Amino acid sequence: xxxxxxxxxxxxELNPSFKTLDEAERLEYYNSLTDKQRYKINITTLKRxxxxxxxxxxxxxxxxxxxxxxxxxKNILEFDQEGRELHKQHxxxxxxxxxxxxEISNEERLVLEKSFKSVQLDLPGEWFRFxxxxxxxxxxxxxxxxxxxxxxxxxLEDLIAEYLSIDLPENMDDNDTISISLPNVSSSNIQESVRxxxxxxxxxxxxxxxxxxxxxxxxxxxxxxxxxxxxxxxPFSLFIFxxxxxxxxxxxxxxxxxxxxxxxxxxxxxxxxxKFQEKVEKDLxxxxxxxxxx
Numbered sequence: 001x002x003x004x005x006x007x008x009x010x011x012x013e014l015n016p017s018f019k020t021l022d023e024a025e026r027l028e029y030y031n032s033l034t035d036k037q038r039y040k041i042n043i044t045t046l047k048r049x050x051x052x053x054x055x056x057x058x059x060x061x062x063x064x065x066x067x068x069x070x071x072x073x074k075n076i077l078e079f080d081q082e083g084r085e086l087h088k089q090h091x092x093x094x095x096x097x098x099x100x101x102x103e104i105s106n107e108e109r110l111v112l113e114k115s116f117k118s119v120q121l122d123l124p125g126e127w128f129r130f131x132x133x134x135x136x137x138x139x140x141x142x143x144x145x146x147x148x149x150x151x152x153x154x155x156l157e158d159l160i161a162e163y164l165s166i167d168l169p170e171n172m173d174d175n176d177t178i179s180i181s182l183p184n185v186s187s188s189n190i191q192e193s194v195r196x197x198x199x200x201x202x203x204x205x206x207x208x209x210x211x212x213x214x215x216x217x218x219x220x221x222x223x224x225x226x227x228x229x230x231x232x233x234x235p236f237s238l239f240i241f242x243x244x245x246x247x248x249x250x251x252x253x254x255x256x257x258x259x260x261x262x263x264x265x266x267x268x269x270x271x272x273x274x275k276f277q278e279k280v281e282k283d284l285x286x287x288x289x290x291x292x293x294x
């Protein structure tokens with residue numbers, strides 16, 4: 001039984017009149033539930049159809065069908081490799097159906113095609129739920145590379161604003177451009193050039209930066225767990241896998257216990273993040289200066 005049908009079944013047990021509602025009324029009813037009511041429904045769902053010792057289920061929209069075979073994956077790495085292949089096929093289809101002049105530049109196309117050939121842990125951030133100590137935990141599993149990469153975008157926007165001496169508007173969309181007055185310079189062209197070079201930097205140099213940080217700490221087969229249990233109705237844990245070997249070490253059958261064997265202190269992650277931030281900011285400044293003064 002899938003997640004959606006299980007949730008409907010549980011709600012009908014709690015409120016038999018739910019069966020008589022049409023689709024719009026069901027959605028309205030579900031949206032009116034309190035956090036505690038949703039928590040009860042969600043943990044009951046895991047207890048009924050969750051997999052392994054922790055009754056874990058994937059809630060990533062594009063991977064929900066993987067729940068049927070969750071225990072068939074040898075480890076997290078195999079799950080990631082399948083997701084990587086699905087993403088590759090989706091992107092290849094997108095590339096074939098979109099001319100260079102539409103939505104995707106030639107630089108972006110080359111970066112995508114080259115990224116398909118790289119061999120490294122992907123795990124961009126997959127959503128899961130599981131039970132630990134009889135409590136529901138909302139979680140995300142992510143590679144260290146993806147975790148660190150998430151910090152690049154904010155740093156890049158700040159540096160673009162700094163180097164162009166402008167203030168970025170709040171809630172700026174990735175596709176937005178900024179109007180500034182510089183002689184013979186187009187702000188949008190600068191941003192496009194910078195983003196293209198940063199994409200190449202992420203693909204060609206970022207893995208080396210991360211590997212050097214991991215090598216210094218011997219962390220290639222390790223991981224980190226970041227917990228946020230302040231909201232008792234929505235306890236959350238982020239599981240960070242450093243590289244391929246760490247993802248090989250953890251199974252869905254014994255997810256929490258397996259991860260404990262590779263878990264490292266938060267202080268080490270903070271140290272890595274700080275060094276990464278310093279290195280990337282230095283590199284991004286060099287990229288922006290190079291593009292700006294061509």
